[in-house]
Amino acid sequence: MRTGKDLILATREFAQDNTAKSWTAIVSTALLMLAATCAILLFANWWFLQLPISLLLGLLMVRMFVIYHDHQHHAILPRSKLAKVIMRAWGIFAMTPSCIWQHSHNHHHNHNSKLRSTHIGSYPVMTTERYKNSSQQERKKYLMMRHPVTILLGYFTVFILGMCIVPMLENIKANKDSLLALIFHALLYAIVTVTLGWQMAFFALFLPFFIASALGSYLFYAQHNFPQVIFREKEGWSYEGAALDSSSYCKMGPFMNYMTGNIGYHHIHHLNAKIPFYRLPEAYAKMPELQTHRTTSLSPQEVLRCLSLKVWDVEQQKLLPLKEALAN
Incomplete structure (x- = not known):
């Protein structure tokens, strides 16, 4: 069994x-998204048909985002x-300008599972000791960032706020694409609402964005916050270990x-x-x-288990969940 550099090579x-x-994946996904959008327009008088198509469009947006993510790498x-x-x-369009994504995501890859660097490009992780020694305000902020509602509302918290508003306010010159994304997004909603009505704006824009953002936010959380995960201090960290011990394999169907x-x-x-992305199953096989690997899944029970985890217990x-960690 190969390890270390030999495994990576x-x-x-x-x-x-x-x-x-690669082009087939981009074009086919774009065409499916277009077809779903047209179907939502076609069934304008039947919301019960628009709803499942809107859900499907949201999932297709997740697929296109992963393609985008691969291109950024x-x-x-x-x-x-x-x-x-x-x-x-x-x-x-997806409220994830490349200038922001590349910086934060590359940092995440280079520092994945390091206890003192997990707050950049990822959800923050405190040790039990650090949590106990933190102020009330710091605790509230930390728990809010990891709260299930924050993940569910990822459209607003992670993408609109975290990927666009905050970077724009920090350095608008370097992050002008964040401002462009916000302006484009607002105009898109305004045009669709005025020309096609609020129902179309809801099913063709808001709901797909909301679903894609919530699922994307959760997947990014669960990929590095699951029961078997291992976090390390800088001294014990290795790139291979961060990949195999601190990144999950999420078991899904076709x-x-x-x-x-x-x-x-x-x-x-x-x-x-x-x-x-299309060669990952081949490498696995x-x-x-x-x-x-260390496995998670999208089963309700496993989702709840992952969401309950709050602090890293060094001993x-x-x-662990907060109550369990503080009880020790």
């Missing part, structure tokens, strides 16, 4: 972009100028694997972010070292 076999597959179409323009436009762009194979993605080496 072995994954290079799969870190090869297939231009035809240069895993797909790294030299295509057209892809760069399209993906930048998608980042603005439908959800398609809709989430295989993001459930997250431990492999963290081991080598240059592997295109061919490398036994990647099959001894037990576990992420």
Whole structure:
């Protein structure tokens, strides 16, 4: 069983972009999104038909976001100028400008599971000791950032606020795409509402954005906040360990694997972010070292377990619910 550098080098076999597959994924996903939007328009008088189509559109937006995410890692179409323009436009549309995403997400990959660096590009993690020594205000802020409602409302908390408003206020010159995203978003809602009505704005825009953002926010949370996760201080940290011990494999069926762009194979993605999303299952199947993973799922029971976890207990080496951690 390969470990360390040998394991990472072995994954290079799969870190090869297939231009035809990449463009097929982009075009087919865009066409499905367009078809779903047209269907919502077609069934304007039947909200009970618009609802499931709107849910489907939200899931397709998750898939397109994962494709965008892969492009930002240069895993797909790294030299295509057209892809760069399209993906930048998608980042603005999806309230995740590339200038913000690249900085925060690259930091996340380079510092994943480090206790003192988890607050950038990820959900913050406090040790039990640090939580006990924090002020009441610091505790409230910390728990609010990890609260299930904050994750559910990811459209507002993570994307509109975290990816657009805050960066814009910090440095509008460097983060002008954040302002552009906010302006575009407001105009899009205004145009659709005025020309097609509030119901169309709700089913074609708000609900898909809300669903995609909530699912995306939860997946990003659960990929690094699950019962078997391991966090380390700087001294015991390694890139391989952060990938295999601190990034989960989220078990999903074929439908959800398609809709989430295989993001459930997250431990492999963290081991080598240059592997295109459509090759992650192949790498998993061919490398036994990647099959001894730490698993989560989207079952209601597992979702509740992950959401209940609050602080890292150094002595037990576990992420624990708050009551359990403070009782020890």
